[in-house]
Amino acid sequence: MPRTVDREEQRRHIGTALLRLVSERGLDEVSVRTVAAAAGRSAGAVQKYFRTKEEMLAFAAELAGERVERRMAGVDASLPPRQALRALILTTLPVDAERRAEAAAQLAFAVHAAHHPRLAAIRRQVDADIRQALTAWLESAGHGAHASAVADAVIALSDGLALRMLYAPQEHEHLLTVLDHALDALLPDPPAPAPAPAPPTMG
Amino acid sequence: MPRTVDREEQRRHIGTALLRLVSERGLDEVSVRTVAAAAGRSAGAVQKYFRTKEEMLAFAAELAGERVERRMAGVDASLPPRQALRALILTTLPVDAERRAEAAAQLAFAVHAAHHPRLAAIRRQVDADIRQALTAWLESAGHGAHASAVADAVIALSDGLALRMLYAPQEHEHLLTVLDHALDALLPDPPAPAPAPAPPTMG
DNA sequence: CGCTTTAGAATACGACTGTATCTCAAAGAG
DNA sequence: CTCTTTGAGATACAGTCGTATTCTAAAGCG
Numbered sequence: 001m002p003r004t005v006d007r008e009e010q011r012r013h014i015g016t017a018l019l020r021l022v023s024e025r026g027l028d029e030v031s032v033r034t035v036a037a038a039a040g041r042s043a044g045a046v047q048k049y050f051r052t053k054e055e056m057l058a059f060a061a062e063l064a065g066e067r068v069e070r071r072m073a074g075v076d077a078s079l080p081p082r083q084a085l086r087a088l089i090l091t092t093l094p095v096d097a098e099r100r101a102e103a104a105a106q107l108a109f110a111v112h113a114a115h116h117p118r119l120a121a122i123r124r125q126v127d128a129d130i131r132q133a134l135t136a137w138l139e140s141a142g143h144g145a146h147a148s149a150v151a152d153a154v155i156a157l158s159d160g161l162a163l164r165m166l167y168a169p170q171e172h173e174h175l176l177t178v179l180d181h182a183l184d185a186l187l188p189d190p191p192a193p194a195p196a197p198a199p200p201t202m203g
Numbered sequence: 204m205p206r207t208v209d210r211e212e213q214r215r216h217i218g219t220a221l222l223r224l225v226s227e228r229g230l231d232e233v234s235v236r237t238v239a240a241a242a243g244r245s246a247g248a249v250q251k252y253f254r255t256k257e258e259m260l261a262f263a264a265e266l267a268g269e270r271v272e273r274r275m276a277g278v279d280a281s282l283p284p285r286q287a288l289r290a291l292i293l294t295t296l297p298v299d300a301e302r303r304a305e306a307a308a309q310l311a312f313a314v315h316a317a318h319h320p321r322l323a324a325i326r327r328q329v330d331a332d333i334r335q336a337l338t339a340w341l342e343s344a345g346h347g348a349h350a351s352a353v354a355d356a357v358i359a360l361s362d363g364l365a366l367r368m369l370y371a372p373q374e375h376e377h378l379l380t381v382l383d384h385a386l387d388a389l390l391p392d393p394p395a396p397a398p399a400p401a402p403p404t405m406g
Numbered sequence: 407c408g409c410t411t412t413a414g415a416a417t418a419c420g421a422c423t424g425t426a427t428c429t430c431a432a433a434g435a436g
Numbered sequence: 437c438t439c440t441t442t443g444a445g446a447t448a449c450a451g452t453c454g455t456a457t458t459c460t461a462a463a464g465c466g
Contacts, residue, residue, distance in 0.1 A: 003433040003442055010443095026318035028231050031423065042445045043424095053424065104317055111314045113370035114307055115229035120370040127367065146384055152377070153385040156363030163362055164330065167316035167323040174355070181349055182356040185388045206412055206463040213413095234453065245415045246454095256454065409466080416459070423452070429445085436439080 011049050011059060014039045018060040023101030027108040030057075058118055061109045065126035067102060068092060072133060081141035085154075085183065088134070092158050093179075094165050095172075103162045110159070131155060143187055150186055157182055214252050214262060217242045221263040226304030230311040235259070261321050264312045268329035270305060271295060275336060284344035288357075289386065291337070295361050296382075297368050298375075306365045313362070333358060346390055353389055360385055 017039035021030055032053055036046040050056035071091045075084060094100035113119035134151035143150060161175050220242035224233055235256055239249040253259035274294045282290060297303035316322035337354035346353060364378050 003431095005443070026315065028315075029318075032425085033422085044446065045444045047425075048443065051425090107314050107317075107366075110366055110370060111310050112229065112231075114310075115232075124371050127371070149381050149384040150388075152381040153360065153388075156367060156378075156381070157356065157360050157385075159363035159366055160359030160361065161363075163310075163313055163366070164359060167313060168327050168330070175359075178352050178355040178359065181352040182360075182389065185353075185356075185391070186385065188388070206461095208413070235455085236452080247416065248414045250455075251413065254455090407466100409464105411462105411464085413462080414460090416457100418457075419455085421453080423450100425450100426448080428447070430443105431445100432441105432443080434439105434441090436437100 007049065012063065014041065014046055014049055014056070015060040015063045018056065019064055019105045020101060022060075022108050023104040026104075027112060032056075054116075054118065057109075057112075058122060060105070061113075061119055061122045064102060064105045064109065065122065065129075068106065068126070069129055069133075072130065082183070082187065085137070085141070085187070086180070088137070089154065089158050089179065089183075093162050093176075095176075100166070104166055107159070107163055107166065127155065138187075153186060154183075157186075210252065215266065217244065217249055217252055217259070218263040218266045221259065222267055222308045223304065225263075225311050226307040229307075230315060233260075257319075257321065260312075260315075261325060263308075264316075264322055264325045267305060267308045267312065268325065268332075271309065271329070272332055272336075275333065285386070285390065288340070288344070288390070289383070291340070292357065292361050292382065292386075296365050296379075297372075303369070307369055310362070310366055310369065330358065341390075356389060357386075360389075 014035060018030060018035045021034060021038045025034075032046055033043045035056070036043040039046065046056070050059065068091065072088055075087045075091065077084065079087060091099070092103065092106075094103040109119055110123055113123045131148070131151050134154060135147045138144070138147040138150055157179070161179055165172055165175055217238060221233060221238045224237060224241045228237075235249055236246045238259065239246040242249070249259070253262065271294065275291055278287060278290045278294065280287065294302070295306065295309075297306040312322055313326055316326045334351070334354050337357060338351045341347070341350040341353055360382070364382055368375055368378055
């Protein structure tokens with residue numbers, strides 16, 4: 001066997017470049033050639049790792065989903081429940097350059113999925129994973145009553161806020177206060193005796 | 204002046220065809236030629252009414268926004284506040300074929316707007332209109348406390364639910380119960396003030 | 407009536423698309 | 437070493453893209 005290479009690592013390298021491209025220039029600037037250029041490869045090289053563009057997009061969508069799940073898993077579990085939930089949600093919002101890139105990619109894929117069954121299946125799986133993690137967390141934090149419904153509401157709220165932050169970055173700060181206000185409403189009483197996390201000053 | 208035609212009506216005809224195309228096949232199936240075919244015109248005819256594709260997209264985005272605002276304005280204002288709010292939100296969710304088409308177009312434009320300032324400005328204006336209408340309605344319904352924050356939360360929640368409904372139609376029913384649960388949480392107590400003032404017409 | 411302006415279709419153009427095929431250097435196996 | 441398989445780049449091809457230009461037919465106005 002001649003010269004060989006870690007194929008999966010190469011795929012991730014290309015997938016990462018694709019996600020960067022989606023976040024910076026939008027999904028319809030993604031072509032085999034632009035992705036290759038962003039990855040520092042030739043178009044022919046990209047073709048060695050993805051036989052079709054659709055396969056490449058599906059891979060990148062899964063990669064983006066894994067990233068969100070991994071980052072959510074990394075949230076400090078020792079935080080007070082309310083802050084922990086806020087931290088979980090912040091991992092999905094475009095609060096800095098890196099998260100903005102991922103949020104832009106996630107939402108672009110989500111809209112694309114409305115007309116592409118393969119991407120839709122990936123999105124649903126990512127949603128299911130996040131929903132389960134959130135539900136489990138809510139139950140362990142004492143919000144077992146309608147945990148799964150609250151989890152879905154939180155997911156929808158986060159997606160909606162992220163979407164708007166992308167095209168209205170000037171409302172960024174305001175939307176974070178909206179998030180806090182909505183969380184206060186959705187999670188009525190912190191069961192822990194911890195001092196209530198300072199709600200944002202409304203006004 | 205020779206043969207003339209209602210230019211604005213022609214533009215709306217083409218814009219309507221564009222929105223249909225976006226909802227049925229996605230924004231990246233939109234080209235001057237496909238829009239022309241969907242409108243029953245030739246590509247050359249479309250060019251007479253929109254000098255560039257970007258101008259055509261901007262027009263369609265405004266058209267879609269106007270439709271939502273108009274439909275929200277048409278919600279029966281005599282309904283009990285809680286049902287009225289639910290009805291307002293349902294005008295933006297893909298609950299039937301027509302609304303699904305509009306929701307798909309709205310979300311496609313929203314994501315597109317993340318990288319196209321002109322579309323972003325249109326989206327922000329539509330958001331501002333809806334937000335103001337919702338806020339006014341909430342205040343008149345006795346939820347004046349944090350009306351504008353609640354309005355933004357409701358908008359984000361609706362967008363997030365609509366997005367997910369598009370690629371997960373099988374979760375449709377479930378997501379409607381999530382909506383009701385979230386509304387219960389966001390609008391805590393039925394407004395006590397007895398003389399329920401007729402909510403203003405929206406828009 | 408002819409003249410002129412318009413609607414609308416057809417065509418032209420260069421650029422870009424996804425994908426298939428070809429070339430060539432490099433590196434492990436014998 | 438040679439042989440052979442792979443990575444990676446280059447090129448080819450048919451199709452579509454947005455847009456500019458050209459054409460035909462029709463209709464209002466003198």
